[in-house]
Every structure is written in C-alpha cells, then in structure tokens.
Amino acid sequence: MLNLISFFFQFPLLWYFIGFLQDIMVLIIKTGPIPTHMAFVMDGNRRFALNKKIALRDGHSAGAESLTQVLNCCYRIGVKAVTVYAFSIENFNRPKEEVDTLFDLLKSRLIYISASNQFVAQEEISIRIIGNRSMIPLDILADLEKVEEATSGYTKRVLYICFPYTSRDDIFHSMLKIQDKVEHGEIEISNITSETIEENNYFGPGCPPVDILVRTSGHTRLSDFMLWECHQDSVIEFPNTLWPNFKFWSVLWIIFKWSYYKTLQLEDAA
Numbered sequence: 346m347l348n349l350i351s352f353f354f355q356f357p358l359l360w361y362f363i364g365f366l367q368d369i370m371v372l373i374i375k376t377g378p379i380p381t382h383m384a385f386v387m388d389g390n391r392r393f394a395l396n397k398k399i400a401l402r403d404g405h406s407a408g409a410e411s412l413t414q415v416l417n418c419c420y421r422i423g424v425k426a427v428t429v430y431a432f433s434i435e436n437f438n439r440p441k442e443e444v445d446t447l448f449d450l451l452k453s454r455l456i457y458i459s460a461s462n463q464f465v466a467q468e469e470i471s472i473r474i475i476g477n478r479s480m481i482p483l484d485i486l487a488d489l490e491k492v493e494e495a496t497s498g499y500t501k502r503v504l505y506i507c508f509p510y511t512s513r514d515d516i517f518h519s520m521l522k523i524q525d526k527v528e529h530g531e532i533e534i535s536n537i538t539s540e541t542i543e544e545n546n547y548f549g550p551g552c553p554p555v556d557i558l559v560r561t562s563g564h565t566r567l568s569d570f571m572l573w574e575c576h577q578d579s580v581i582e583f584p585n586t587l588w589p590n591f592k593f594w595s596v597l598w599i600i601f602k603w604s605y606y607k608t609l610q611l612e613d614a615a
C-alpha cells in the first residue's frame with residue numbers, strides 16, 4: 346500500500362493538484378472568521394523517531410519540517426500571530442547531546458527561513474524570540490538576534506518562538522521588571538493593572554490573546570505554556586498526531602472547525 350502511495354507521489358501533476366486543492370481550501374476558509382493568534386506545543390518528535398526506528402535528531406528534523414508546513418498554512422489563511430513552544434526550561438533536564446541538537450536545529454531552521462526563504466519576506470513575518478535569554482549560549486543567541494533584527498521591520502505577521510520558556514518564568518520576569526520600574530519611579534504601584542503585567546512580559550505589548558492552542562501527540566498537558574495569554578474564549582485542541590505527522594491539512598482542519606463554530610456563535614449572538 347505504502348509503495349503504491351509513493352508511486353503516485355512521483356508524479357508532478359499530483360503535487361500540482363494537491364497545491365490547487367490547498368489554494369481552494371485556503372480561499373474558502375478566508376471567507377469566514379479567522380483566528381488571530383494560534384499557539385502550538387510541538388510534541389511527539391522522540392516517539393516519532395522511536396516508531397520509525399530513526400535517529401533522535403532525525404525525529405526532531407522531521408518536526409522542523411512540519412513547522413514549515415504549519416506556518417505556511419496559518420499565514421496563508423491570514424492568522425496574524427503564531428507562537429510555537431520550541432524549548433521549555435524543563436527541557437534542560439534532557440541529555441546534553443539532545444539539548445545541543447535542539448538548539449542547533451532551531452538556529453539553522455531560523456536562519457534558513459529568514460534568509461533564504463521568500464515566504465518570510467512575502468508574508469512580512471517578524472520573528473521574535475520569547476523566553477529567558479540568559480539561558481541561551483552566547484554564540485547561538487547572537488545568531489538568533491540577527492534573525493530578529495533582519496525581520497524586525499515586518500509588521501503584518503509575527504512568529505513568536507518560545508525558547509527557553511515557561512509561563513511561570515515569564516510572569517515572574519514581568520513582576521521583576523515592574524518592581525524595577527517602581528523602584529526607579531517609572532510606575533506608581535497604584536497604577537499597576539493586568540495590562541502592566543502584559544506590557545512587561547517577554548511577549549511585550551501588542552501580543553493578541555490566544556484563540557486556538559494546539560498540543561499534538563495525544564498528551565493533554567499544558568506544560569506551563571501560554572497560561573497568561575489564554576483567555577475565556579481560547580479553544581484547546583489535543584490531536585492524537587505526533588508533531589512530525591502534523592502537516593498542512595491537520596492545521597487546516599483545526600482552523601476550519603474553529604471557524605465553523607465561531608460562525609455559529611456569531612449567528613447566535615446576532
């Protein structure tokens with residue numbers, strides 16, 4: 346069966362047809378409500394590698410390929426902000442070799458998508474690193490900051506890369522920043538509101554609340570992700586698909602469902 350499928354995929358015409366179908370679906374979805382901000386916990390790379398009996402690094406590489414397809418789908422549909430959980434502070438507990446692989450892959454993928462990929466320029470995507478920068482080795486940080494710098498002029502779309510991140514660390518960091526501003530007379534304690542916390546967290550002002558949070562691989566944990574940015578209307582999806590198998594059509598289906606229920610909700614309200 347698999348041989349038959351790979352046989353059909355050899356034909357360029359089939360790829361052309363799939364591309365055409367994608368365009369049609371994107372156009373259809375664009376006629377309805379579109380989420381502003383989508384967030385992804387990209388889980389399942391190691392299980393994918395284990396199932397396929399391939400090296401761990403190749404599992405993570407396959408995950409990086411999925412990320413490209415997911416971003417392509419989201420931005421083509423018109424999602425303004427996408428956040429991905431690339432590395433949790435908890436992930437530092439993994440073997441050093443794997444941590445190095447994850448850092449290395451993230452760096453090379455970001456350099457690739459910002460420098461040699463037309464998509465970032467065409468969609469005007471600003472890439473932002475969100476997290477505790479003091480935990481990133483200096484040479485890698487310098488490269489990541491170059492990518493941020495190169496895309497900082499774009500304002501149409503944003504890609505937030507959480508790395509190394511946890512929500513608790515973010516909220517705590519925001520509190521420390523506010524304390525510092527109070528001590529320097531920049532903020533009055535009586536003027537502190539929830540907006541002040543938002544303005545001083547790693548995302549900074551202007552980050553829209555999350556409409557859809559997706560965690561792949563069937564695990565139903567939040568893993569300390571986007572705790573502040575989720576709100577009363579955020580929808581959480583736990584597809585039972587390992588991240589490297591989560592592609593264009595998987596995310597399109599989730600957006601389609603969200604759009605359908607949103608339309609019903611808006612009709613009800615009217």
Ligand code: IPE
Nearest residue numbers: 387388389390391392393431
């Ligand atoms: C997620 O996949 C990769 C990261 C962003 C760290 P995992 O490495 O957690 O893979 P599983 O969940 O163990 O299969």
Ligand code: MG
Nearest residue numbers: 388389390562
């Ligand atoms: Mg995992």
